[in-house]
Amino acid sequence: MRSNVGAQDGRRKRRTERGRRGAWILLPVFVFSMLVVGCTATLSAGRPNVGGYDVAYADAVPVAIDDYPAVEYRGRIAYLVEGRWYWPTDDGWVVFLEEPPELGTYRTRVQTAPRAVPPPAVEYGYPGVRPTKPQELHREYRPR
Known part of the structure; x- marks a missing residue:
């Protein structure tokens, strides 16, 4: 009986080599895309x-x-x-x-422009009590 173990190892080896080659091809694309993204993110024109x-x-x-x-x-x-x-x-x-x-x-x-003067404060409620003239209380008139 013949074993296919050696043939399978060869196929695996070829697959991993192809995978490595694909990675090396994608590496420059990845690096270029990172540079482009980095440049646009840090690009500034100096003082705004x-x-x-x-x-x-x-x-x-x-x-x-x-x-x-x-x-x-x-x-x-x-x-x-x-x-x-x-x-x-x-x-x-x-x-x-x-x-x-x-x-x-x-x-x-x-x-x-002249300063704006705030309006007078508004008071709510009943009007205030007006002062009355002073009156003398409990004084009698006595002629002399």
Whole structure:
């Protein structure tokens, strides 16, 4: 009787060699795809800008930013907070390092406008008691 053990070992050997060759062919494709993905993920143009004006990412956005003066700039609302313009982007809030002329004209109008005076406080309920003239009580008239 003849055994097929040697023939099976040969087939296994050929299969593993083919598998190794396939791995070596796929290795450059894998490396190239990783480089392409890595390059697009880390590609940056240096300092971010909006409309050609330098901006910096804001570390923290002021609380109640909606209460500050605001104007629409490039389709979004820009907020003037203590002389600096905050502007929302898809990546977060930015602060303008260079002030665009459109925002500059708005800032000069806001800063030169008279301060708004809050309306007087509204008091609810019954009207207050009006003071009456002083009267003398229990005094009699006695002619002399």
